[in-house]
Amino acid sequence: METFVISLRRTPERYEQFTRNNARHKRIVRADAVDGKTRSLDDLREGGLIESSLAYTPGAIGNALSHHQLWVYAAEKNIPVTICEDDAFLHDDFAAEQEKLLRRLGDEWDVVLWGWNFDSILLAAPETSLSPFLMQFRQDEMRAHKLAYLKAPVHPTMLRLRAAFGSMCYSISPAGAQRYLGYCFPLRPFEIAVPEINFRMNNVALDAAMCSLYRNSRSWVCFPPLAVTDNDHGTSTVQPR
Template sequence: MQKFVISPTRHPERLARFRAVNAHVSDVQHYPGVDAADMSVEDMKRRALVSETCDFPPAVVAQALSHVALWGNVAQSGAAAMVFEDSAVLCANFEAESARLAATLPHDWDIVLWGSNCQGIFQHEVQPGFVINIASFPGQNESPIATAFGDQQVTSSLFRLVQTLAPCGYAISPAGADKMIKGCLPLKSVGLSLICAGGNYVMAESLDMIMNSYYADMASYVAFPPLCLLPEAMTMVGNN
């Protein structure tokens, strides 16, 4: 499975940091994505990629469309791929453990989150169609802990995903990419009830919030314990 890291070309220090802390993971290709400095939100609206009512700032739109563009490549190529934020830290045995978990997936899987952040909270099924549970891993996003995570061996399990925020690394299948494109475009400021926001009804402010509208109806999975972490609490709010 090909691996990509989204990192804007005009911030080479971000890509350098990713490669330094994840030197143990091979063949991660650089994907520059959409640069907010070169993008017109109005043009994106004319191209029906962004709705007229979308309130996302340009950096958030650019970050979202970077992921969407990769999804398009996956859907067209017919081959699944992994996508990482350039702030992600991958565990020492990421390649072996992610391959082991991927081998257990059903043939119709759509998306697998290797790690995410919502103050360390996500919602998943403990037993298929029966129990919904909330798991937290406090302290995981403190910078020293996350940085040291790259030296740790992790044994993980997959659970059906219901909700989470800020995936810092995930695998997506061609079918999953097609579903996410159709669901998330045009980008829009929609209202969501998010367990990661205390069960409150909130307006989507980024792509990862919109994605929560579709996880439960797709063959979505999350690895726990996570195989990658963010060094600080963040969402897809514009790494651009």
């Protein structure tokens, strides 16, 4: 499967850090990120990519458009792709475990998250959908233990995904690309709800828009994760400064 890492040309240090962090993974192709600071909102509205009153920062717009261009690629080429952001850390056995898990799913998937933000929740269900369950995490502990974890043997499984945040590493199928393109774009104001925990938020970033579709699509999450991120808001190119 083709694997891409999204990275801005104006932040070469982030791409260099990604390649150092993931030196075992040699076949990841760089995809130039869209710089939201250089895009005209009027042009994006005229092009049908955003609507008025959007609450995205310029960085969040650029991030969303970066994923958009790879979704279009997957849909047009009729191939699944894996998309990473440049703050992702991949498990040493990522490629082998990914292949096994996707083979098990066959064609019955739209999106598979290989990781998620640890400062938020993961709402998932067993493959047989007996009952959903909620997980919470300690992001500081993950940051402290991640390097050892990424080298340790893992035996992940697939869970049905209902809610999670973060888009640092996931795979999307051609059918999933078409479905998520149709749902997430144009970028627009709407409310994301996780009724199981009485949680609501505005659509302020693409991962939030994606979250609102997980439960109504063939979306899965790998547990335990094969990718993690420090999720450092201080160095983020998406979060407001």
